Amino acid sequence: MSAAQLIQDAWNKQAKWLIVFRPLSWLYRGGFLLNKKLYQLGIKTSYTAPIPVMVIGNITVGGSGKTPLLIHLVNYLQSLDVRVGVISRGYGGKGPFPAYVDVNAEAEAVGDEPALIVQSTGVPMAVGPNRQKSIELLLQKHALDLIICDDGLQHLALNRQLEWIVLDNNRGLGNEKILPEGYLREPKSRLQSGTVIEHAAEPETALHMHLAAAEPYLLNGASAQSFNPDAVFYAVVGIGFPQRFYNTLENMGIKQFQCHEFPDHHDYEITDLQFEDSNPMITTEKDAVKILPLLKQNPDMRREIWVVPVDAVLSAECYSTLYQQLKQLGIPLPEGTSL
Template identity: 75%
Template sequence: MSFAQFIQDAWNKQAKWLIVLRPLSWLYRSGFLLNKKMYQVGIKSSYQAPVPVMVIGNITVGGSGKTPLLIHLVNHLHSLNIRVGVISRGYGGSGPFPAYVNLESEPEVVGDEPCLIVQSTGVPMVVGSNRQHSIESLLSRHCLDLIISDDGLQHLALARQIEWIVLDQNRGLGNQKLLPEGYLREPPSRLKTGTVIEHAAEPTSALNMHLEVALPYLLNAVGSKPFHPEHHFYAVVGIGFPQRFYQTLASIGIHPFQCHEFPDHYEYEIHDLEFEDDYPIITTEKDAVKILPLLKQHSNFKREVWVVPVEAKLSAQCYDVLHHQLQQLGIQIP
């Protein structure tokens, strides 16, 4: 087990030994508050883009459902003929940055999530740690009404007009401690300053979303083949909160399955997919982005790899709030 998996497991279990990391959490908090203060008093300045910016992020480390939400919003904005572009950190990519993402982009260069976003939406997208450079690169190619920042909630160097904070009620806020004692990037009070979208099967807020699961499809398909949930599967997953994927598998009747967890944004090798028997693999769309190139490189790999697609479903109030926020920025909704 890697250290990343070890600490993630401790956070999820709220292990008592995490208290030994409290001095590091105090140090993290001090650094975070100092950086925030420097922006507030003008020692540091934020970049103001020439078009409105919407940030979709979270205050926790690990998966929250942010990427499916972003994909859904981009497709929704496209349906309204709103010209939207996306920027992202490109975590896991090697660059060079800023890098324009298209259908031919490779996950090891631009990151797995950007590849999934562009494949799912066709949206103009640039990735890189310098958000200003990414926005300038995007606007040099496209005339846009709105730019969505994939993550970057804590990136104070970028000014923004809209903030949507995804809160996964399945994980909650854990022990409500900052990194590394807990998995919070910011204090819980941060939720009062943005539009909070509750990710929950049984929500308590009017602003909520859930993930709807579609029928799994075969990644290395030769012709069509029916899916049989009663088969034994190897669940291969490298995301921030793998337990949600396991819950998804159970919800569509997949049992049994053997868990094989890897760190978030893991760079797969073909041996990661090899087992002693011939049971099929089942994985997420995000992991499939990185697994597919391996299957193309190793044409003799015959094990079936199934992918579970999910789509974000939003409450009606989410659209009402979004449209109101856009109209306040001068973006007309038909």
């Protein structure tokens, strides 16, 4: 087990030995507060885009469901003829940056999540650590009404008009400690300054979402093959919170699978997909965008690789809240918009 996986497991279990990181947590918190103060004093400056910016992020390390939420919102806004674009850090991508992401972009260059977002929506998208340059690149190519920033809640160099903070109640806030003693990027009080979307199967608030899995599809082989949930699978996954994927498999009636976890945004190699027998593999769409190039490079790969697509299902209050927020920003929307 890698050091990163060891700490992730300790976070999830709220292990008591994490207290040894408390001095580092104080340093992390102090550094973050100092950086925030420098922006407040104008010593550091923030960029304000010429059109509204909406950030979708979280205050925790690891997966919260924000990427499926972003994909769903993009598709929804496109159905309302809102001209939306997306920017992202492009984590895991090698650049060069800023990079424009089209449907043929390789995850190795732009990152796995950007590749998945564009393949799922066709949205105009640019990635890079400098969000201003990414926005400028987008606006050179497209006339847009709204820019959604994937993650970047803590990126103070970018001003934003809307913040949606995804809170996964399955993980919660852990021990409520700042990195690295806990998995919080910011204190839980940060939740008071944005629109919190509760990610939960049994929600406690009006603003909530959950992920619904669709029928798995085959990444390789004959597309006419039918999915057999009774098979024994290798569950290969490199996401922030693998347990959510395992729960999804169990909810789909898949009971026999061996877990093979990799770090979030893992750069797959063909050896990661090789096992002693010919049992099928099952994975997420985020992982699939990195696995597919390997299959093209290794056409002799005969193992079935199944992909589980998921969609974010939002409460009615999420749509009405979004509608009111965008109207207040002057973004044209059809009157009487409904779900």
